[in-house]
Amino acid sequence: MELDQAAKKKVLRDFTYGLYAVTAAHDGERGVFTANWLSQASFEPPLVMLSVENDSSTLPLIRASGRFAICPLDESQKALAGALGRPKARAGDKYATLDLAVVDTESGVPALADSLGYVVCDVQSESPAGDSVIFIAEVVEARSFSDAPPLEMRQAGFRHAG
Amino acid sequence: MELDQAAKKKVLRDFTYGLYAVTAAHDGERGVFTANWLSQASFEPPLVMLSVENDSSTLPLIRASGRFAICPLDESQKALAGALGRPKARAGDKYATLDLAVVDTESGVPALADSLGYVVCDVQSESPAGDSVIFIAEVVEARSFSDAPPLEMRQAGFRHAG
Numbered sequence: 001m002e003l004d005q006a007a008k009k010k011v012l013r014d015f016t017y018g019l020y021a022v023t024a025a026h027d028g029e030r031g032v033f034t035a036n037w038l039s040q041a042s043f044e045p046p047l048v049m050l051s052v053e054n055d056s057s058t059l060p061l062i063r064a065s066g067r068f069a070i071c072p073l074d075e076s077q078k079a080l081a082g083a084l085g086r087p088k089a090r091a092g093d094k095y096a097t098l099d100l101a102v103v104d105t106e107s108g109v110p111a112l113a114d115s116l117g118y119v120v121c122d123v124q125s126e127s128p129a130g131d132s133v134i135f136i137a138e139v140v141e142a143r144s145f146s147d148a149p150p151l152e153m154r155q156a157g158f159r160h161a162g
Numbered sequence: 163m164e165l166d167q168a169a170k171k172k173v174l175r176d177f178t179y180g181l182y183a184v185t186a187a188h189d190g191e192r193g194v195f196t197a198n199w200l201s202q203a204s205f206e207p208p209l210v211m212l213s214v215e216n217d218s219s220t221l222p223l224i225r226a227s228g229r230f231a232i233c234p235l236d237e238s239q240k241a242l243a244g245a246l247g248r249p250k251a252r253a254g255d256k257y258a259t260l261d262l263a264v265v266d267t268e269s270g271v272p273a274l275a276d277s278l279g280y281v282v283c284d285v286q287s288e289s290p291a292g293d294s295v296i297f298i299a300e301v302v303e304a305r306s307f308s309d310a311p312p313l314e315m316r317q318a319g320f321r322h323a324g
Contacts, residue, residue: 001268001269001302001303003208003301003302003303003304004303004304004305006306007279007304007305007306008208008281008301008304010279010304010306011232011234011278011279011280011281011304011305011306012202012208012210012281012301012304014180014234014278014279014306014312015180015182015200015201015202015234015312016178016179016180016181016234016312016314016315017178017180017201018176018177018178018179019178020177036201037201037202037203037211038177038201039177039179039198039199039200039201039211039213040174040177040199040213040323040324041199041213041291041292041294041296042213042291042292042293042294043292043293043324044292044293045292046165046170046174046292047291047292047294048174049199049201049211049213049291049296051201051202051203051204051211070173072173072176072177072178106163107163116173116176117169117172117173117176118173119170119173119174125289127287127289127298129203129204129209129211129298130203130204130205130206130207130208130209131204131205131206132203132204132209134203134211134296134298136289136291136296139165139170139174140163140165141163141165141166142165142166142169142170142172142173142174143166143169143173144168144169144172144173144176150176150177150178150316152178152314152316153178154312154314161202162202162205
């Protein structure tokens with residue numbers, strides 16, 4: 001059985017995603033990136049699953065602090081989603097270069113003030129997954145900022161799948 | 163720190179999902195259910211992550227066979243997504259009661275002919291996740307049937323999150 005690469009790409013691109021800013025911090029260092037590979041995973045307790053690329057500069061911060069925040073972006077924030085998707089090696093400290101307004105959560109994770117809100121998630125476990133790692137994490141803090149419609153990856157014209 | 167339940171529900175409902183039929187079979191028994199908690203998780207190798215409720219009648223079939231198929235539904239299939247979401251205890255064998263047209267994949271998983279296509283995924287690992295379990299699985303077979311727009315949970319008016 002040989003995998004049909006074109007069909008694999010097409011069907012995986014038929015999956016539907018939102019666009020989110022994922023943030024983490026540790027020991028004075030802050031990270032933020034654009035994510036789409038995430039989902040709720042349990043109602044009780046409230047768990048999420050998040051895939052993070054092995055070469056993400058935010059990954060060590062998630063591991064060291066044991067937590068991250070997910071900030072769903074609103075439909076007007078396509079440009080921000082693009083900017084947050086640039087690797088730190090090229091973009092520098094995106095909090096500074098993009099002049100990001102930050103909300104200090106009780107948990108100490110810097111969430112983005114300009115987003116629909118945030119959930120802070122405490123990592124329960126981590127699993128290797130090819131070029132990425134999957135975190136299973138519990139929602140421990142949440143705040144909603146806006147009732148605006150969320151930014152959807154397909155509508156934004158992004159294509160991080162396949 | 164106390165979790166704000168209303169904010170938790172609101173922000174988790176700001177997550178964006180598609181609607182999919184997930185299928186599995188073992189030893190002559192077939193299962194199918196509507197899923198939204200899934201995502202790609204790696205490009206290389208192509209992996210997906212899927213959350214399945216502990217009380218799903220398809221869960222034992224996934225475990226016994228070590229594989230499942232994900233069939234993204236198209237935007238016209240809201241009624242089917244609703245019907246496939248009913249538990250087997252009440253709906254019976256949905257392949258029979260809904261007269262589902264099935265494609266026999268090379269892997270032996272029964273994929274839905276009336277869908278955008280399918281990816282067959284071989285389970286690599288399973289992690290407990292509260293009321294659900296998370297499978298990490300590799301895409302081993304794929305076929306595309308249609309270029310129609312995918313069914314999105316928000317547009318369908320479903321709300322399986324929070």
